[in-house]
Amino acid sequence: MTAVHLGTFDAERWWRPPDLATLPAAGGGDAAGSMDELLAGFCSPGDLLVTRRPVAPVLVDGLAAVGITFSGHSIEASETVESALLADSASQDLLRRHPEFHPYAVLPDTVRLDWTDELPAASAVAEVNSKSWSNSLALELGLPGTGTVVRSVDELTAAVDGTVVVKDPYGVSGRAMLEVATPGVLRAVVRTLSRRNRPIELLVQPKFEKRLDFSGHLAVFRDGSWEFLGVQAMNNRGFRHIGSAPASGELLDLVERTGYVDVLGSVAKAVSAAGYWGPVGVDSMVLADGTVVPILEINARRSLGLLSLRLERRMPGFRLWQLELRIPEGRGIDDVVAALPGVGSEVVVLSGSGLAPPGGRVYLGLVCPSAEVPRLQDEVVVALAAAGLAPKGVVDAA
Numbered sequence: 001m002t003a004v005h006l007g008t009f010d011a012e013r014w015w016r017p018p019d020l021a022t023l024p025a026a027g028g029g030d031a032a033g034s035m036d037e038l039l040a041g042f043c044s045p046g047d048l049l050v051t052r053r054p055v056a057p058v059l060v061d062g063l064a065a066v067g068i069t070f071s072g073h074s075i076e077a078s079e080t081v082e083s084a085l086l087a088d089s090a091s092q093d094l095l096r097r098h099p100e101f102h103p104y105a106v107l108p109d110t111v112r113l114d115w116t117d118e119l120p121a122a123s124a125v126a127e128v129n130s131k132s133w134s135n136s137l138a139l140e141l142g143l144p145g146t147g148t149v150v151r152s153v154d155e156l157t158a159a160v161d162g163t164v165v166v167k168d169p170y171g172v173s174g175r176a177m178l179e180v181a182t183p184g185v186l187r188a189v190v191r192t193l194s195r196r197n198r199p200i201e202l203l204v205q206p207k208f209e210k211r212l213d214f215s216g217h218l219a220v221f222r223d224g225s226w227e228f229l230g231v232q233a234m235n236n237r238g239f240r241h242i243g244s245a246p247a248s249g250e251l252l253d254l255v256e257r258t259g260y261v262d263v264l265g266s267v268a269k270a271v272s273a274a275g276y277w278g279p280v281g282v283d284s285m286v287l288a289d290g291t292v293v294p295i296l297e298i299n300a301r302r303s304l305g306l307l308s309l310r311l312e313r314r315m316p317g318f319r320l321w322q323l324e325l326r327i328p329e330g331r332g333i334d335d336v337v338a339a340l341p342g343v344g345s346e347v348v349v350l351s352g353s354g355l356a357p358p359g360g361r362v363y364l365g366l367v368c369p370s371a372e373v374p375r376l377q378d379e380v381v382v383a384l385a386a387a388g389l390a391p392k393g394v395v396d397a398a
Contacts (some may be wrong), residue, residue, distance in 0.1 A: 004095050005042050005070075006050035007104020008080040009035040009300055014107045014387045015126035016170035021198035022166055023176050024189060034080065034354045038363060039104060041307045041350060043070035048098055051087070053075050058337045058355040061349035066315060081290075082109035106278065116221075119270045124275030124344045125300055129202045130169045134298040137270050144261065144282035145285065147205030147292030153190045156202060160186055162206040179207060205296075211287040213252055214246070216264050216282045225275075226268035228261050232312075234283070242378075244308035245319035246370070254292055260284070263294040271300055281305050315348070315367045321377070323382065324392040326359045336362060339387035341379050359392065 008014065010033075035261040036051045040063055043049055049070045056370070060072070075091055077084035085091050086109060093102075101116045108122040127133055135329065138146045147167075148159040156166070158178055166189065168176030180186050181373065193200055213234035219227045233251060235243040267282055281303035285293040308320040340347050348365035355362060368376050381391055 002048070003100035003101045003102050004048045004050065004098045005039045005046070005102050005104075006079075006081055006085075006108060007084065007110075007302070008035055008105060009033070010109055010172065011105035012129065012170040014080065014109075016168075019198055021193050021200050022197040023166065023178055023202070023338060024192045026248075027253045034361070035351065035363075036104070037351050037353055038307060039302075040068055040070055041311050042102065042302070043068060045069050047071070047096065047226055048073060050075065050080060050091075050095070051079060051353075054356055056333050056335050059063060059349055059351070059353060062349050066322075066348055068314075075237060076185050080107060080109045080115045082107060086113055089297060104304075105225060116299045118297060120276050120278065125278075128271045128274050128276045128300045131167050131171070131297055132169045132201060133274075135203055135205075136284040136293055137267070137298070138295040141263065141266055142294075143294055144291055144363075145205070145208065145296060148201045148209065151200050153193050153200065154194070156200070156204065157186065157190060159204040165207050166390070167203040167205065167206050169201050169203060172258065173271050180290045181207070208285060208293065211286045211288050211290070212251065214247065214254075214284050214286070215303070216284055217303075217306050217309055218264050218280050218282075220266055220268045220277045220280055222270055222277045224269070224270075224272040226265065226355055229306070230309050231255055231260075231362070232309050234305065241304060242322045243320050245306045246312055246317065248370075251286070254286060254290075258290060258294075260294055265293065267298060271298070276300050279303070279306055311348075311365060315365070317367050317369055318348075319366050319373065320350075321366055323362050323364065323384075324359060325355065325362055326390050326392060327355055327357045328388050331389065332356060333362070336389055339383050339389060340364075341383050342376065343344055 003087055033052060037055050040049050044138045047070045050073045054074045055072050073094060075084045096115050103110045106119050106122055106125040111119055111122045132149045135147055150156045150159050163181040166178045166180055171177050214231055215234055215238055217229040217230050232244040234241060266366055279302050280294055281299040283297040287295055312318040333355045336352060337343055337349050346368050350363040350365055352362035366376055384391060
């Protein structure tokens, strides 16, 4: 059966209670608005992909060359994609020609749009996506790496012991997350929160000395059963995710030896009891001393780690790599694709239809053995720079 794929990235923004006080770093950003074309990676032939802007033909052709095909439909959306579709009956008719619905995340608008009666309640989805909820679950399970949920500036001050990370319960990919390493930073945070005079809910966690980040992925079904899908190594720059890659032998050995999959089973049981079913990604970490922190965050939605895992099944060796590019006047995604070496074999361009001056984000897939990644990344960077499309910031391997 064919399916519809669509969604609003930065879903946490729509789950977050609007009256909660925000951290000083809790700025927005429009990068997530152009990420929905990444959902093409979940499509099978005959599926419909709905995006905010048309997927560039050069991307459609490149994806088809590696066996990813779909029908495209775009709709302008000032808020959620789902709300725009709810206001357009012709688009809804198009969606309903497909019996299955696979959204990126379940928002209140997603449930209102659903024609399949296969989605959980949005309130249950919002609950299990909160970092406060996942921290409570980790405490209940007696796992390492838990923090303290605080609900006042006095509780926040009392919870800070040494260098900590303060997280908004619905922050995502490094946004709304602050490292507090000095009394001065803590005073600034307290001052900001006090001025906002709003309810406070924050998670305070130790700043861990990590060896590596990774994510575990599972599918939870409506009847409470579940399936372990696999793990992916994560590459973060600061607190922000910039890539995922196949698990190393070391990581697979840790997963096997530490009972990590059993913990995911407990996550599945808990989210199911809370009324959720669907894809789940669990952010995890291995500390410098070898301790596995199995639950840092629970993402009860699709994720970039799940996308990378799915594409690794199609293209062994696949790894996801995000670049921020400088774009000169008159240039765009066509120029990026034309500049890249190995397109269609070692390099897959997954996004970037909206690239425009002065710059923007593009996601690439690198398909090669691990030992070849540095070589391929160097070739990509050199080729882009030669074409005047230089990547910004540090270039890290996924």
